[in-house]
Amino acid sequence: MRNLLYAYNEMIISNYELCFSDSFIFSSPEDSIEASNSGLEELFALWDKQSEITVTSNIFSTFSQNDTLSLFLTMSHPSGYPDIIEDTVSILYRDYALAIIVSSSDSSDTLIAEGQAAFYLKPEQLNWWTIYFWKDIPKNSGQYDWGDFKAEYRR
Numbered sequence: 001m002r003n004l005l006y007a008y009n010e011m012i013i014s015n016y017e018l019c020f021s022d023s024f025i026f027s028s029p030e031d032s033i034e035a036s037n038s039g040l041e042e043l044f045a046l047w048d049k050q051s052e053i054t055v056t057s058n059i060f061s062t063f064s065q066n067d068t069l070s071l072f073l074t075m076s077h078p079s080g081y082p083d084i085i086e087d088t089v090s091i092l093y094r095d096y097a098l099a100i101i102v103s104s105s106d107s108s109d110t111l112i113a114e115g116q117a118a119f120y121l122k123p124e125q126l127n128w129w130t131i132y133f134w135k136d137i138p139k140n141s142g143q144y145d146w147g148d149f150k151a152e153y154r155r
Contacts, residue, residue: 001075001092001119004131008073011060017053021124021132024049028136028147043151051154058153072099078116090121090129098146114138115145 007015026047063069074097077083081093098113120133138145 001094004119005073005075008056009071011064011071013053013057013060016056017049018128019131020049020052021122021130022049023132024052024130024134025132026052026134026136026147026150028145028151043154044147055150055153059150062153068103070101070103072101073097074099075117081116088122092119092121093117094119096146098149100149111144113144113146113149115143117146 003015004019007013007019026044028044059071063071075094076096078093078095083093084091094117096114096117100111100113102109102111115136115138118133118135118137119131120135121129122132124130136145136147138147
């Protein structure tokens with residue numbers, strides 16, 4: 001999780017990519033009923049590793065090339081959700097807050113995407129653990145979360 005956090009905050013796509021298994025899948029509440037009702041189901045359909053890397057590359061490119069935009073991700077271990085660590089699979093729960101900051105010469109606005117992520121990991125080459133499934137759970141139903149933010153860069 002530390003590698004994912006650092007790669008995201010430092011906006012280093014090659015390090016971010018190393019966090020994911022080739023069989024990676026991203027899931028968010030928006031990928032079903034909410035997306036269908038909005039006519040946007042394609043934003044979350046077939047969200048695999050390549051989709052994740054493409055979307056995140058778009059995010060990193062947008063934010064690193066614009067001095068008025070910045071991102072800051074924090075993650076913490078939620079109480080009541082112990083990590084499940086076994087020999088061949090682990091599930092790690094993390095509360096997250098992603099601050100999306102837009103600055104101008106006279107003010108700044110911050111939008112917070114927050115929720116909980118369940119990361120399912122498995123060991124791969126050289127016993128490195130990689131994320132093969134990421135379930136995004138908004139803090140409150142309908143609240144802006146990481147899935148919403150990422151979907152804006154998949155269009």
